[in-house]
Amino acid sequence: MTDEPLWRPHDIDSAAITRLAQLCSTRAGRTIEGFRALHAYSIDALDEFWNAVWDDVGVIGSKGERVLADADQMPGAKFFPDGRINYAQNCLRGDPAAEALVFRGEDKAEQRMTRGELTAAVAKCQAFLAEAGVTEGDRVAAMLPNMPATIVACLATASLGAVFSSCSPDFGERGVMDRFGQVEPKVFFACDGYWYNGKPVDVSGKVAAVAQQLAPGATVVVPYLDDLRAASLAQELTGGIVFDTIMKRAESVPHFRPMPFNAPLFILFSSGTTGVPKCIVHGAGGTLLKHMSEHHYHSGIRPGDRVFYFSTCGWMMWNWLVTALASEATLILFDGSPFAPSHAVLWDYAQDEQVTFFGTSAKYIDALKKAGGHPKETHDLAALRTVASTGSPLAAESFRWVYQAIKSDVHLASISGGTDIVACFVLGVPTEPVYAGEIQGPALGVATDVAGEDGSHLARGKGELVCRKPFPSMPIMFWNDPDGAKYRAAYFERFAGIWCHGDFAEWTEHGGMIIHGRSDATLNPGGVRIGTAEIYAQVEQIPEVTEALAIGQNFDDDVRVVLFVRLAEGAALDDTLIGRIKHKVRTGASPRHVPARIVAVADIPRTKSGKITELAVRDVVHGREVKNQEALANPEALELFKDLPELRA
Numbered sequence: 001m002t003d004e005p006l007w008r009p010h011d012i013d014s015a016a017i018t019r020l021a022q023l024c025s026t027r028a029g030r031t032i033e034g035f036r037a038l039h040a041y042s043i044d045a046l047d048e049f050w051n052a053v054w055d056d057v058g059v060i061g062s063k064g065e066r067v068l069a070d071a072d073q074m075p076g077a078k079f080f081p082d083g084r085i086n087y088a089q090n091c092l093r094g095d096p097a098a099e100a101l102v103f104r105g106e107d108k109a110e111q112r113m114t115r116g117e118l119t120a121a122v123a124k125c126q127a128f129l130a131e132a133g134v135t136e137g138d139r140v141a142a143m144l145p146n147m148p149a150t151i152v153a154c155l156a157t158a159s160l161g162a163v164f165s166s167c168s169p170d171f172g173e174r175g176v177m178d179r180f181g182q183v184e185p186k187v188f189f190a191c192d193g194y195w196y197n198g199k200p201v202d203v204s205g206k207v208a209a210v211a212q213q214l215a216p217g218a219t220v221v222v223p224y225l226d227d228l229r230a231a232s233l234a235q236e237l238t239g240g241i242v243f244d245t246i247m248k249r250a251e252s253v254p255h256f257r258p259m260p261f262n263a264p265l266f267i268l269f270s271s272g273t274t275g276v277p278k279c280i281v282h283g284a285g286g287t288l289l290k291h292m293s294e295h296h297y298h299s300g301i302r303p304g305d306r307v308f309y310f311s312t313c314g315w316m317m318w319n320w321l322v323t324a325l326a327s328e329a330t331l332i333l334f335d336g337s338p339f340a341p342s343h344a345v346l347w348d349y350a351q352d353e354q355v356t357f358f359g360t361s362a363k364y365i366d367a368l369k370k371a372g373g374h375p376k377e378t379h380d381l382a383a384l385r386t387v388a389s390t391g392s393p394l395a396a397e398s399f400r401w402v403y404q405a406i407k408s409d410v411h412l413a414s415i416s417g418g419t420d421i422v423a424c425f426v427l428g429v430p431t432e433p434v435y436a437g438e439i440q441g442p443a444l445g446v447a448t449d450v451a452g453e454d455g456s457h458l459a460r461g462k463g464e465l466v467c468r469k470p471f472p473s474m475p476i477m478f479w480n481d482p483d484g485a486k487y488r489a490a491y492f493e494r495f496a497g498i499w500c501h502g503d504f505a506e507w508t509e510h511g512g513m514i515i516h517g518r519s520d521a522t523l524n525p526g527g528v529r530i531g532t533a534e535i536y537a538q539v540e541q542i543p544e545v546t547e548a549l550a551i552g553q554n555f556d557d558d559v560r561v562v563l564f565v566r567l568a569e570g571a572a573l574d575d576t577l578i579g580r581i582k583h584k585v586r587t588g589a590s591p592r593h594v595p596a597r598i599v600a601v602a603d604i605p606r607t608k609s610g611k612i613t614e615l616a617v618r619d620v621v622h623g624r625e626v627k628n629q630e631a632l633a634n635p636e637a638l639e640l641f642k643d644l645p646e647l648r649a
Contacts, residue, residue: 005433006403007412012431016056017297017444023052035429035441036511043447043469046071050079050289050445050472057292057327060093061085061258061285068470074497075487077470080285083261087284088159088254091325092119094303099330101148102306104349105224106195106336111148118152121247123254125156128246132218132239134186136161136257137264141185142313143169143176143203143210145194145335149222149243150313151322153189158265158284161257162186165267168312168608169194169203175608175630176210179269182279183479188216189243192233193225197337200225204233211237220246261285262476268316268419271607271631278486279479282319282422286472290423290445291323297444299413300386300430301357303328308350309359309388310338315609316419317359317390329357338364343371347379354383361391362414363547363610365398366540370568374405386411388428391611393515395537396437414439416503416515420491423473425465425501426513437537438512446471450505450513455495458506462529464519465503466495474499504531521614523552524559530593532614535563538588539581544571549604550595551618553647562647563595564617566604573600599646603637617641 012018017035024041025032027048032041042049047067054063064082071077096116103111113121134140140157142164144150150166157164167179169191180188190207193200202225211219218239223230227244234240265284269277295301307329311317321331332353338346338360350358375381387402387410394414402412413428416439425448429440442448447469452458455466478487494500504519516522516531523530532550539548547566552559563581567573578598585594605613608631616626620641629635 005435006399007410007434009411009431009433015300015431016302017429017431020052020056020297023056024049027052035431039442039444042445046445046469053289053293053445054080057289057296059085059289059292060090061261064261071470074470074499075474075484075492078262079289079470079472080261083285084258085261085285085288086159086161086256086258087265087288088122088155089256090288091155091323092122092254093326094328098304098328100325101151101331101333102353103148103333103335105145105147105334106198106340107200113148118148118155119254120251121152122155122159123252124246124249125152126159126254127249127252129156129160129162129187132187134160134162136259138162139183139185139267140164140187140189141180141183141214142166142189143171143207144189144191144222144313145169145224146311146313146318146333147222147224147335148333149189151331153220154322156254159254159256161259161263163264163267163281166313166318167269168314170196170201170312170633171314171608172630173206173209176206177213178276178628178630179279180210180214182276183267185214185216187218187220188214189220189222191222191224192230195225195336197340202229204229207233208236211240259284264476266319266422267479268319268422270419271611276628277631278490280420280475281477281479282473283476286474286476287319287422288323288326290471290473291320292326293444294320294424294427295324295327295329298424298427298429299357299388300411301327301329305329305356306332306353306383307357307359308332308334308353308355310334310346310361310364311359312609316422319422321359339367339371343368343373344375344378347373347375347381350381350384351379356383357386357388358384359388359390361610362389362394362398363391365389365394365402369398369401369405370543370546376405376407381407384410386413386428386430388413388415390415390417391609393517393533393537394437395533395540397537397541399434399436418501420475420501421471421473425467426515433510435508435510435512438508438510438514440512442513448513450507451495451498451500455498460507462504462506462516462531464494465501465505465515467499467501504529518614521551521618523550523561525552525561525592526558530561534589535561535585535593535595538585538593539563539565542581542584544568544577545581547604547612549612549614549617551614551621553597553621560596561593562597562599562621564599564601564604564641566602567600573598597646599644601640603634603640605632605634605637607631608633621647
């Protein structure tokens with residue numbers, strides 16, 4: 001890593017993080033200056049810090065008498081245990097005339113809503129849900145694209161104190177049932193279809209099958225492909241109704257039920273690639289407060305900003321995006337392929353809508369680079385202040401490319417967290433410099449650390465990503481886990497009283513962090529731990545390689561590194577290319593990273609949110625069954641890894 005930053009901050013004095021440091025200084029009676037000092041204070045005085053955040057971001061609600069109860073319990077600690085808030089009320093604040101949502105679909109459909117119009121739509125949907133018997137604690141599920149109707153359904157559910165859960169419409173029938181079947185929704189929202197890669201995809205048959213099995217009190221069909229088909233589908237379903245009919249109800253005002261700070265708000269699902277997905281329940285207050293802290297202080301989002309994140313409704317970044325309404329930002333929604341009809345589609349949208357915050361995945365950035373995209377030369381991105389990347393580690397070379405090809409003066413924020421916490425452990429810091437390949441710092445109020453084999457602090461070197469103290473967006477429980485055994489086993493089995501996240505990470509000399517991939521996918525040739533991301537960072541710089549996946553194969557009483565590559569059109573995996581790949585890995589990483597075998601494959605399996613599935617491939621290579629293939633976007637790709645002759649010797 002070079003010591004020369006790619007970007008240096010400006011306007012530090014006017015940053016929200018600086019304002020927060022001043023507030024904390026006043027309350028603590030001492031000077032707290034700069035991000036590092038503020039972070040140290042935030043984890044040393046958790047109650048004081050989160051109390052200050054509540055006041056600074058202006059949470060609507062009542063705190064109650066206590067800020068943090070049972071602080072020494074993990075799990076078990078409770079933030080604002082006497083507090084009451086309503087998530088939807090916080091999201092619908094602000095000027096009614098201000099723009100709340102902008103939507104663009106791949107089929108060129110567009111929709112805009114002001115905050116007043118969004119509030120009115122939520123009121124109508126709330127009234128419908130109440131008539132359907134939805135009340136505090138009931139579940140509402142949605143299989144919908146990333147469109148305004150989904151946000152209306154989400155906020156209407158939250159306004160009643162009910163629990164919202166969503167997935168994207170590209171999930172198969174079994175994948176939907178594996179998720180929603182566990183939580184038994186009282187109302188089910190679904191679309192008639194969606195657009196992807198230039199083609200309409202009709203899902204009306206799947207919706208009918210799922211609705212029959214779920215047997216909700218009502219099924220709401222949201223028209224997207226064809227109004228008549230949607231109406232016909234609604235007529236076929238027991239308790240079926242078209243969303244547009246709900247929106248034609250008389251105008252009304254929403255009522256916001258004050259809920260306990262730790263009442264359930266969202267149910268999110270683990271990827272499900274190793275079994276039936278875990279149902280992770282997140283609380284209303286913890287989700288709101290943690291998201292607002294990340295939006296204000298780490299993302300620099302201000303009222304009137306225009307925030308885009310490329311996400312489906314089956315990824316936690318969608319929930320993260322929705323909460324940006326509470327910071328009085330405008331949400332810029334998109335549904336469809338980011339490369340249809342060309343790689344310029346998202347940048348056309350960003351230019352047209354003057355996007356200030358552009359969020360995407362590391363895979364998209366790499367794919368855009370390989371596709372020859374160069375938005376810096378082709379688009380006016382004067383409004384853009386922040387580019388955020390998550391989903392997988394962003395390679396150092398991709399950091400440099402963002403500044404070369406997208407915008408030279410932009411805050412590039414690589415962020416990492418997960419569905420488990422519906423938030424981030426490490427992310428951007430707008431008052432700190434950006435270094436290639438490094439996530440800038442730990443989240444405020446979160447005791448993020450790297451642990452050695454015995455759980456002790458590891459100042460240098462690679463270890464387990466952990467959190468040593470409670471934070472507001474920890475799950476409040478797993479669904480159908482009455483004694484908490486599944487919850488404890490998921491995060492607290494490795495180190496007692498310490499959250500172990502399952503990522504392989506290390507601190508940098510700048511106080512930032514590098515994530516080397518999932519620790520359960522870590523390679524161990526010769527007993528040395530190697531992160532797969534370190535290999536990808538080198539291999540994916542080679543133009544002929546479109547995508548790569550590495551596993552450890554049990555072989556000859558050891559583990560050897562096997563690298564699978566998906567090649568660009570016209571490329572061939574000959575001895576010359578194999579030699580170049582090995583040389584690149586050896587010189588860019590280390591000799592231990594060099595794969596023992598390199599195999600070309602036509603496709604690489606990935607989850608619905610675009611993450612490659614190393615564990616599933618490892619299981620196939622070793623002849624083990626891959627459970628719940630419904631969690632994969634392209635399960636047929638697994639067949640490409642069975643009984644490969646290249647791996648027999």
